[in-house]
Amino acid sequence: MKLLIVEDEPDILSMLRDYFEAEGYGVLCAATGAQAIAGARHSPDLILLDVGLPDMDGLSVCRALRDHLPCPILFLTARVSEADKLQGFAPGGDDYVLKPFSLRELGARVQAHLRREERAHHRTQIRFDRELVIDYGRRVLYVRGQSVQLPKKEFDIVALLSTHPGQVFDRERIYEHVWGLDGAGDSATVSEHVRRIRMKLDAAGCAPVIETVWGVGYRWAKR
Numbered sequence: 001m002k003l004l005i006v007e008d009e010p011d012i013l014s015m016l017r018d019y020f021e022a023e024g025y026g027v028l029c030a031a032t033g034a035q036a037i038a039g040a041r042h043s044p045d046l047i048l049l050d051v052g053l054p055d056m057d058g059l060s061v062c063r064a065l066r067d068h069l070p071c072p073i074l075f076l077t078a079r080v081s082e083a084d085k086l087q088g089f090a091p092g093g094d095d096y097v098l099k100p101f102s103l104r105e106l107g108a109r110v111q112a113h114l115r116r117e118e119r120a121h122h123r124t125q126i127r128f129d130r131e132l133v134i135d136y137g138r139r140v141l142y143v144r145g146q147s148v149q150l151p152k153k154e155f156d157i158v159a160l161l162s163t164h165p166g167q168v169f170d171r172e173r174i175y176e177h178v179w180g181l182d183g184a185g186d187s188a189t190v191s192e193h194v195r196r197i198r199m200k201l202d203a204a205g206c207a208p209v210i211e212t213v214w215g216v217g218y219r220w221a222k223r
């Protein structure tokens with residue numbers, strides 16, 4: 001398992017690196033937001049992300065990564081006020097840890113997230129027909145064998161609808177499921193995401209799979 005640790009205080013960074021290396025993890029280190037974004041190209045399994053970085057804040061780093069990286073992000077924050085913000089920001093798989101933290105507690109938290117991810121990886125693929133396969137573990141769609149990567153929220157919507165073919169979900173319910181009750185957007189956000197999913201699948205040559213139920217919401221086509 002590979003961790004990306006993003007922390008600008010050298011003492012904390014080396015302490016974290018030593019600890020997690022001793023626990024058997026591969027560790028990539030970054031001291032700035034820019035380095036974090038570069039480090040993310042190595043596909044870490046989990047990111048420990050300090051919120052207060054010299055060049056950009058951790059939330060902006062997270063936003064920059066979220067679109068193409070499905071791995072869990074564990075924020076490290078020194079302030080309770082920041083923690084509140086994070087809670088609203090990351091209702092999905094992400095989490096935060098308040099500084100100062102105990103290494104053992106942090107280690108347990110990292111392990112729990114990775115175990116959950118691993119379980120998700122063992123979930124099966126669903127083959128819808130000859131054209132479309134969804135791999136829920138790897139969070140990838142295949143259209144005629146070509147992979148289509150979706151950002152996290154878009155994939156979450158696809159996962160929700162496709163595992164309940166024919167069932168109608170209203171936009172509010174989709175929003176709650178994917179963003180959590182604390183999300184700052186609204187059901188228009190859902191429509192926008194569905195629009196983007198459709199565009200990408202269409203571009204990949206996939207026949208329409210998400211149907212609009214006018215005045216209500218969406219459902220996965222039974223086919």
Ligand code: CA
Pocket residue numbers: 007008009050051052053
């Ligand atoms: Ca810092």
